[in-house]
Amino acid sequence: MEGPFGLATIVFALLGFPAGVSGSELTQRAGVQALKFGARLAVPAAAVELNSSPGHHEVRLSDGEVATGRSVIVATGARYRRLDVARLEEFEGGGVYYAATQAEAQLCEDCPVVIVGGGNSAGQAAVFLSDRASECRLLIRGDDVGKSMSRYLVDQIERKCAVEVCTYTEVVELGGERELESLTIADNRTGERTEVPARALFVFIGASPHTEWLQGQLAADPAGFLLTGRDVHGDHLAGYNGSHPLLLETSRPGVFAVGDVHSGSIKRVASAVGEGSMAVRLVHERLADPATAVSPQT
């Protein structure tokens, strides 16, 4: 697991921080603010177990302490898979990206971009960025993008001649002085290397949520991200006795999930922060609702 300061070297592009802000600085400021509001911090201490009885939850910490409450907000984030290539960290936040939103698209307008990954996130990024970039390459390790991507995205990519799909291809080197300028890509069958221009490299090779400590107690999507609100279906609603989870509430009444750890989240700092504040409001709603006293099954 990443430590509480695991993102310390990453510089975030964030509203109000025109020059970006480092993970450690952001964490430090958040810590001061939390203390100001009367929060008790336990650092470093990992949550290792969640136990619930109706209307009461206990989170056991790695140092043996137990935090108790009538509600829990899970914000344990996710671990992004990164490429195993030299100088990656140097370019993260300045050429290597893990999301393709309007913000990143503006940074590489009319520039050559490369996207790595064969899943739907990579496909969506290719469709989105190909209208804005001067060149757009989609790199996959296998032979067929259709094996792991939804048909509608494959169709769109095939229709867009602006996307060049490079099969059996991997990134082996990043090039550039201060900013990313090029990539060396290699054919993983023959080893043949080619240098291609790239002002931005988008990496979509998967992420895994930090949910191992929950030991499967809460309903999750196939990748392990926690289901919340309307995404909680069927048997997973058992704990609600006919009612439904609130937005951001998991399959267990009173337990909420915000930020990267929840299924379908936007995976941005600002949205994680926004969800955190929404969850606090929803906690009050849950505590005021008699349905809180329902059983804690998933």
Ligand SMILES: Cc1cc2nc3c(=O)[nH]c(=O)nc-3n(C[C@H](O)[C@H](O)[C@H](O)COP(=O)(O)OP(=O)(O)OC[C@H]3O[C@@H](n4cnc5c(N)ncnc54)[C@H](O)[C@@H]3O)c2cc1C
């Ligand atoms: C390389 C990179 C660059 C990025 N750049 C940007 C950017 O420029 N702008 C932007 O908006 N977004 C960016 N993102 C996305 C952004 O980092 C996330 O969307 C955001 O940090 C999610 O916040 P979170 O609170 O949900 O999770 P996190 O920020 O990941 O925080 C979760 C915390 O919980 C801790 N934790 C995990 N398990 C446990 C446990 N069992 N007990 C206790 N603690 C635990 C983790 O160590 C971590 O400190 C980037 C992501 C990456 C990987």
